[in-house]
Every structure is written in C-alpha cells, then in structure tokens.
Amino acid sequence: MNNFNYYAPTKVVFGKDTEKETGRLVKEQGASSVLVHFGGKSAIASGLIDRVCQSLKEEGIAYETLGGVVPNPRLSKVREGIALCREKKIDFVLAVGGGSVIDSAKAIGYGVANEGDVWDFYAKKRVPTACLPIGAVLTIAAAGSEMSNSSVITNEDGGLKRGCNTDLCRCRFAVMNPELTYTLPDYQTQCGCTDIMMHTMERYFNMSENMELTDGISEALIKTVMKHSKILKEHPDCYESRAEVMWASSLSHNDLTGCGTDGGDWACHQLEHEIGGMFDVAHGAGLAAVWGSWARYVYKARPERFAKFARNIFNIQETDDEKAAVAGIEAMEDYYRSVGMPTNLCELGIDATEEQIKEMADKCSFYGKRTVGVMKKIGAPEAAEIYRMSNDKSIPLYSR
Amino acid sequence: MNNFNYYAPTKVVFGKDTEKETGRLVKEQGASSVLVHFGGKSAIASGLIDRVCQSLKEEGIAYETLGGVVPNPRLSKVREGIALCREKKIDFVLAVGGGSVIDSAKAIGYGVANEGDVWDFYAKKRVPTACLPIGAVLTIAAAGSEMSNSSVITNEDGGLKRGCNTDLCRCRFAVMNPELTYTLPDYQTQCGCTDIMMHTMERYFNMSENMELTDGISEALIKTVMKHSKILKEHPDCYESRAEVMWASSLSHNDLTGCGTDGGDWACHQLEHEIGGMFDVAHGAGLAAVWGSWARYVYKARPERFAKFARNIFNIQETDDEKAAVAGIEAMEDYYRSVGMPTNLCELGIDATEEQIKEMADKCSFYGKRTVGVMKKIGAPEAAEIYRMSNDKSIPLYSR
Known part of the structure; x- marks a missing residue:
C-alpha cells in the first residue's frame, strides 16, 4: 500500500428538499454576497433557481446570477464570471448544476482570488494560491466535482480542454437532492x-x-x-x-x-x-x-x-x-x-x-x-x- | 433511503514515517502552543513522543506534555488537562495514542473552549458551542475517534461512561502510520x-x-x-x-x-x-x-x-x-x-x-x-x- 493523503472536507447535505437549506449553508460559511452560477434555462424553468435564491434572501444574503454554462465549460464564461464577481464584490460562488457548472464556478473562484490570467492554472504555467469559497446545489450525478479537487475548462482558442486540481477549490458544502435529477434525459x-x-x-x-x-x-x-x-x-x-x-x-x-x-x-x-x-x-x-x-x-x-x-x-x-x-x-x-x-x-x-x-x-x-x-x-x-x-x-x- | 448529512473534514496523512509531518500539520492549522497528550510510558519508550516533539520544535511550536491517559479515559485526567491548557495558554491539543487519548483530548478541547463543568456535556445537561482544535497521531487502530465526532469519558464518581458527539471536536488532521501499531499485544x-x-x-x-x-x-x-x-x-x-x-x-x-x-x-x-x-x-x-x-x-x-x-x-x-x-x-x-x-x-x-x-x-x-x-x-x-x-x-x- 502506498502512503496517501485523504481530504474530503465538503459538508454533504443529502436528500429530499435539501435545496431549501442553501441559504443557511451559505450563511454558515460567513459569506455575504453570492454569485449564483448555472447552466441552461431548465434550472430557471424548473423553479430551482428561484427556490435557491429565495433561500438566500431568507438569510439576508445578496446575490447575482450568471447562467449560460455549457457542457465542456468555456473559458470565456469563466472570464465573464470573474469580471462580474470583481465588479459586485462577490465573496462566494454557488454552483447550481452539474459538473460543468461546478467546474466553471471553481475556475471563477480561482480567477477572482488570484492575480493574472486564470488560464495559466489550467495550462500548468502557475499554481493557484487561493480560491473563493465554492458551494454546490447538484442537479446532475456525474462529474463528482461537488466533492473533488478537480476543475476542467475548455479554452475555445485551440479547443484545449485542461484540468486544474487543488484542495483550494473543494466545495464547502454540496446540497444533493436526487429528485432534481428525475427530469434528466x-x-x-x-x-x-x-x-x-x-x-x-x-x-x-x-x-x-x-x-x-x-x-x-x-x-x-x-x-x-x-x-x-x-x-x-x-x-x-x-x-x-x-x-x-x-x-x-x-x-x-x-x-x-x-x-x-x-x-x-x-x-x-x-x-x-x-x-x-x-x-x-x-x-x-x-x-x-x-x-x-x-x-x-x-x-x-x-x-x-x-x-x-x-x-x-x-x-x-x-x-x-x-x-x-x-x-x-x-x-x-x-x-x-x-x-x-x-x-x-x-x-x-x-x-x-x-x-x-x-x-x-x-x-x-x-x-x-x-x-x-x-x-x-x-x-x-x-x-x-x-x-x-x-x-x-x-x-x-x-x-x- | 433517509436524508443524511455527511461531514468528514479530517485531513488524513497515512503511511510510513508520517509522524514526522506532525509539526508541519500543526503549523498549517495556525496553532502556536500545543498540548501533547498521551497514554502510557510506551509512547515515550518507543521514542514516538520524542519524534513528535522534535517535529513541533522544528516548526518553532511551543508545547507541553501530559501523559497518563488510561483505557476508558477518566474525567479527572481531562480536568487536569483543562487546567494545564488554561495555565499555559494552549491553543491546540495533539493526541498521540489511540481512541482513549483522542477522546480525552477532545474532552479537554471542550473544557477549555467553554465555560462551566465539562462533564455537563457528557451528562447531556448542556451542549458545547466550541472546542479547541484537535489533531491526532494514531497508535492504535480501533476507536475511529481520529475521524469521528465522538468522545467517550468515564466519570470515576459513579463509574458513569458517557459520550458527547458534535462536529466541533472532529480532528483537524490525523497522522496514521501503521508501523506504530506493530508492537501492540x-x-x-x-x-x-x-x-x-x-x-x-x-x-x-x-x-x-x-x-x-x-x-x-x-x-x-x-x-x-x-x-x-x-x-x-x-x-x-x-x-x-x-x-x-x-x-x-x-x-x-x-x-x-x-x-x-x-x-x-x-x-x-x-x-x-x-x-x-x-x-x-x-x-x-x-x-x-x-x-x-x-x-x-x-x-x-x-x-x-x-x-x-x-x-x-x-x-x-x-x-x-x-x-x-x-x-x-x-x-x-x-x-x-x-x-x-x-x-x-x-x-x-x-x-x-x-x-x-x-x-x-x-x-x-x-x-x-x-x-x-x-x-x-x-x-x-x-x-x-x-x-x-x-x-x-x-x-x-x-x-x-
């Protein structure tokens, strides 16, 4: 057996209706201004984004929303999120979605918390030294990004898909309601x-x-x-x-x-x-x-x-x-x-x-x-x- | 399936020679003054306490030692530890031992970080609201206290053995070198x-x-x-x-x-x-x-x-x-x-x-x-x- 480190600090809140606990969980992390990051319109149409935002409101937490994350999440969207977070002084990124959204949130977290070009971390030119705290409300069981140290981003310039792995980006909490995945094709x-x-x-x-x-x-x-x-x-x-x-x-x-x-x-x-x-x-x-x-x-x-x-x-x-x-x-x-x-x-x-x-x-x-x-x-x-x-x-x- | 929470934030450092990393791990937690808590003389005789203390010294961390924890760890020893921590302004309890030592360390952590009698938490009269950070160097594979939220203490007055479970006492890190258990009967x-x-x-x-x-x-x-x-x-x-x-x-x-x-x-x-x-x-x-x-x-x-x-x-x-x-x-x-x-x-x-x-x-x-x-x-x-x-x-x- 090889020596190993194991570190899985994400607080898992698993089961029916758990998305209603999101506000409480964000507050527990001491955050005051949240970027609610998501993918397509289904998250809005299903009412999930509303429920999550309502839960934030109930705890008196300010938030901005940024949707539009696509599978194989794009660097351009990450850059957009970083700019928004800086403008609005966001201190917590809440991913509502699956692995693509969580990976995009992590990349935004790296980008906001470090100087310079965020792609450097994915191109292995530099190693990030910090990350905004990330939380997740999971809607697709697949990538495991809600507990992993991994984030994979695609740079449209050259079609390069690259990962960046550090403990810094591990989600503080992950809300997992299996019912949210019923409607997946x-x-x-x-x-x-x-x-x-x-x-x-x-x-x-x-x-x-x-x-x-x-x-x-x-x-x-x-x-x-x-x-x-x-x-x-x-x-x-x-x-x-x-x-x-x-x-x-x-x-x-x-x-x-x-x-x-x-x-x-x-x-x-x-x-x-x-x-x-x-x-x-x-x-x-x-x-x-x-x-x-x-x-x-x-x-x-x-x-x-x-x-x-x-x-x-x-x-x-x-x-x-x-x-x-x-x-x-x-x-x-x-x-x-x-x-x-x-x-x-x-x-x-x-x-x-x-x-x-x-x-x-x-x-x-x-x-x-x-x-x-x-x-x-x-x-x-x-x-x-x-x-x-x-x-x-x-x-x-x-x-x- | 029932709804559940899962929270296991302990950083595990597993394998040969890992006890040498103790000082680095304590420092990572921002601690400056450590109580090294242990059981019998074997921890001293084997040289383990020396190696751990050496590792603390190398990181410039002050420490006090308190041995003498016995199986079914006693409330009296916990009280002794609390008094020592208060006197020496200890901000981290490092358990070097098995479940008894870790449980005793957790009880000391509760006692130092809260007012009043620590036994109240075990007698279910009150719930602790804080705990000094705890770390463990494991020498006996058994109790699982190194990653659990549990601490069990025996009050000699009446022979009562009682537990107190909260996330507050979960170890920040656990150093696990299987070689340290070779000599167990x-x-x-x-x-x-x-x-x-x-x-x-x-x-x-x-x-x-x-x-x-x-x-x-x-x-x-x-x-x-x-x-x-x-x-x-x-x-x-x-x-x-x-x-x-x-x-x-x-x-x-x-x-x-x-x-x-x-x-x-x-x-x-x-x-x-x-x-x-x-x-x-x-x-x-x-x-x-x-x-x-x-x-x-x-x-x-x-x-x-x-x-x-x-x-x-x-x-x-x-x-x-x-x-x-x-x-x-x-x-x-x-x-x-x-x-x-x-x-x-x-x-x-x-x-x-x-x-x-x-x-x-x-x-x-x-x-x-x-x-x-x-x-x-x-x-x-x-x-x-x-x-x-x-x-x-x-x-x-x-x-x-």
Whole structure:
C-alpha cells in the first residue's frame, strides 16, 4: 500500500428538499454576497433557481446570477464570471448544476482570488494560491466535482480542454437532492453513470499493490451504479436509484476509491478530453467510447488486475487471468451497450480522419511533452493507435 | 433511503514515517502552543513522543506534555488537562495514542473552549458551542475517534461512561502510520479489530430501507478487517494488514458506513459502556462479549437484515431468512473465538451478580429515562435480560 493523503472536507447535505437549506449553508460559511452560477434555462424553468435564491434572501444574503454554462465549460464564461464577481464584490460562488457548472464556478473562484490570467492554472504555467469559497446545489450525478479537487475548462482558442486540481477549490458544502435529477434525459443519465464508474475505474486500474479495502469499496460502487443505471432506463423517477447514483457520484471522485494506490491510470480521461475538445461530445459517452480500445491496448501490462475486475464485478469464473481479463472487457462493453452508451468512436457518431486522430494524439501528449496512464505509458503514437482502434469501423465487436 | 448529512473534514496523512509531518500539520492549522497528550510510558519508550516533539520544535511550536491517559479515559485526567491548557495558554491539543487519548483530548478541547463543568456535556445537561482544535497521531487502530465526532469519558464518581458527539471536536488532521501499531499485544489488536467492525455493524443493523452503496462499503470493510485480524494473529508486523485495519478504523466511524440509514442500532455500544464502566474491561472485548446475546435477542425484529449480513459476510447459502440469520450470528461468534475474543461475559472473565446486572441495566437506561437500540427498543428490563443471557454459564454454545 502506498502512503496517501485523504481530504474530503465538503459538508454533504443529502436528500429530499435539501435545496431549501442553501441559504443557511451559505450563511454558515460567513459569506455575504453570492454569485449564483448555472447552466441552461431548465434550472430557471424548473423553479430551482428561484427556490435557491429565495433561500438566500431568507438569510439576508445578496446575490447575482450568471447562467449560460455549457457542457465542456468555456473559458470565456469563466472570464465573464470573474469580471462580474470583481465588479459586485462577490465573496462566494454557488454552483447550481452539474459538473460543468461546478467546474466553471471553481475556475471563477480561482480567477477572482488570484492575480493574472486564470488560464495559466489550467495550462500548468502557475499554481493557484487561493480560491473563493465554492458551494454546490447538484442537479446532475456525474462529474463528482461537488466533492473533488478537480476543475476542467475548455479554452475555445485551440479547443484545449485542461484540468486544474487543488484542495483550494473543494466545495464547502454540496446540497444533493436526487429528485432534481428525475427530469434528466436518459442519455444524460447514462453518460453520468459512465462518468461516475470511470472515476473509480481510472483509480482501480493501477500498477500499485492492491489495497483491499479500497478495492472492495470501488467494486461495491461500480456494481451499485451499474445496477441502478439499468433501473433508471425504465424508471427515471425511482428515488432510490437516483439517490444511489448521486451518492456514488461524490464518493467516486472524492479520492476515497484511490486511497493507498498509485493514483490510478487516468489515460481514458485524458484521451477523452481531446475527443471532447475536438467534437464536443458528452464526456461520459466519450469515456465509454474510448475505454474498450484503451483496455485492450493495455491489459497485458497487468492482466491480473483486469481479471480481478472481471471476477468481482461480473462474476466471471475463468481462472486464466488473460482470458478473464478479456471476458471482463467484453462484459463491460456489453453493459455499455445495454444502457445505450457507445463502445467506440463509430457508435459515438464520429468518423475521425487520420489528421484529426493525430491532432488529438498530439494534444493529449502536450505535443510530445508528456505521457498519460500508468498501466502503459501513452504518448502521442500510442494515443493515436488507441484512437484508431476506437475509430475503425471494420473491427468486429469484441475484437477492438 | 433517509436524508443524511455527511461531514468528514479530517485531513488524513497515512503511511510510513508520517509522524514526522506532525509539526508541519500543526503549523498549517495556525496553532502556536500545543498540548501533547498521551497514554502510557510506551509512547515515550518507543521514542514516538520524542519524534513528535522534535517535529513541533522544528516548526518553532511551543508545547507541553501530559501523559497518563488510561483505557476508558477518566474525567479527572481531562480536568487536569483543562487546567494545564488554561495555565499555559494552549491553543491546540495533539493526541498521540489511540481512541482513549483522542477522546480525552477532545474532552479537554471542550473544557477549555467553554465555560462551566465539562462533564455537563457528557451528562447531556448542556451542549458545547466550541472546542479547541484537535489533531491526532494514531497508535492504535480501533476507536475511529481520529475521524469521528465522538468522545467517550468515564466519570470515576459513579463509574458513569458517557459520550458527547458534535462536529466541533472532529480532528483537524490525523497522522496514521501503521508501523506504530506493530508492537501492540495481540489481545489489544483483536479488541481494536472488533471495535472497528462493530462501528460498522452498529450502523448496518438498522430499521431503515437498505442503502445499497452504504451496505456494500460496510460489507467490504467488515470482510477486510476480519481477514486481516486473522493474519495479524500470526504476523503482527505485516504492514499491509496493519494498514488495512488502520484505514478501516477511520472509515468505520467517520459516518461513511451509516449514510442514508436511520443511524443504526448502537445498543451494543451502550450495553458495553456499562460493562466497561463497572468492570473496566477492554471496550472491544466487551462488545464481542455482548454482541451474540444482543443479536439473538433482537434478530427476529428484522431477520432479513441479519440474513443479508450472513449471506454477504459469511457466504451462507441458507434461503430461509431466520435460519440464515442464526447461522450468521453463529459464524460471527466463531470468528470472535478464532481471534481470541469472548462471545459472552463468562469468556470475558466476568461473573456478574444479579445486582450488578440490574445496576448496569439501570445505568444503561438512564434509570428508566431512555431506551437504546432501534431494532428493538432496549430499556432496563431488556438490557438486564441481554446481560443475563451473556452472563449465564449454563447456556451452551450457539444457544445464547
């Protein structure tokens, strides 16, 4: 087991009607002027923004609103939020939405609390030293940003999607009412479930000695999400399933499922960032589309790890590790297909040119300056190979 | 699933040599004068107190030391600590030890930060409104106090063992080096493992609708501790096993394994508090000694819950819930015996008189003012019955 730090200070307030507690929670943080940050019009149409603002008013807290955050949240919106916060002397950013809105709120928090260009932190030119306090009212179970130290922003100038991870941006509180996710379209629900599982799977596939408690928690989480994502296809307003998935979203990305490991592989997330940056697809679908090709490309580096996954998640009885590993990859792809997720770029509706593949591979490797992943080190040529596997229409099922 | 709050802000620094980071961690908290609180001479003899104090010195932090905390930590020591902190203007209490030392440190923290008699908080006469910041360097994996909101103190005047739970006392940081637990005697290790499992089992046995992710995490934790407690009987210096158990100790009692439940039963803890108060036995052994009798007394209130425990922890295949429940209770007792833990008061070396039983039952029920437990409400008569079952030498194995 590796040495590790674990720090998940976010106060979780989970359950029905909890959004009404937002004002109290903001006040508890000592804030007096809040930016209510959100995405599309549905948050307004549903009355959620009104309920949240009412809750702020009741505590005598001033607020400004800024909507318009889109999936793969944009740097331009972040800059707009930073300017607004500075103008209105905002001291707390409240994200009402999913991962994109929370990530955008975190970026605004960095931008307001530090001098200079906020993109520097995402381009790894500088490290932020402060962040405005952030809170979240979660409306989509997916990104886990409500408890994570992560924020991912897309710079429209060059289509670069980059992350910045520090404890400074961890939400002070997260309000999680599973009922708020009832109206999500199935595709978005399933993309969320994939993202949730992938946050744990990225950590689970690692090169360190196994950590049994962490593995057990991870396996419980993956199986729970798998089961309830299927229920939600038929019963989108099943409270229990929405709740299981929502709580899993937070636990999957608050570092719990990585304790004692080497941190995990994370190549799929990096590979997907480039797909998302170039084609603006839903993050979860992009992850599902690249996972199988990645898994087949790397599993021989540690077949016993993939075999454990196959046995403990899918109850695959095969005793040979390599065979079990492959059976597990196929079972995972079967699961993806059963919930309408793509298992390759073709199914994602992308037909990338060789030029586009090379461009994504170059960007993923920071033009040759880094590799991603730990099971195999993925540089530009390896990334291109994985993209090609995922993009090749001629490869039959279970062979990709 | 029930609505819930989850708040586990403790910064965990886990692994080899991490005690050397103590000074840095205290400084990060803005403290300038520390009470180093500990138990017996072994902490000095092992050099641990020296290493921790050295680490404080290197950061220029002043400190006082106060040792002598005993298992079932005493109110008199707490009062001594409060007086010392006030005299020396201490602003941070650093517990170097296990649950007893951390609980004592929390009580000192309450006492210094509030006016009046600290025992009031434990006697439920008042609620504390503040607490000095607390940190921990853990030397025994058991109580989970390093991440919990709990502190249990014994008032020598009357032998009352009482708890006070608030978020105020949650440790700011917890340094966890599994190597520090290598030298624990086997009995103490096993008592710790029992306590760890019981913190999850108390939550697992509840009357609320099942929470799948929480159950899955709980089952993973119990199975992990069970496996590694057995390994530690033969290999007390197995780092991996010490580490699994130590991390489980924190996760078992930081509320993670109760999320979405009704909070759990907790009758065994309350029943054991009185055993500990009267006979001064090790807490874990007391829990093991009372669990089987409690389980047999209550399982018919919800056999399906005990059956799930039996099937998922012990892989018991019995399809009838009541039969599976009983088989699970027996399997748990077998496990306890296999690691040298008692399964009744007799095996714990206690031969309680009927008067003592009645006194414990009276105290447990606050002299008729409360019941404990949720699976069955346990007042004084029910508590006496459970104590009697556990105390009766004539009951054969597996019938208690």
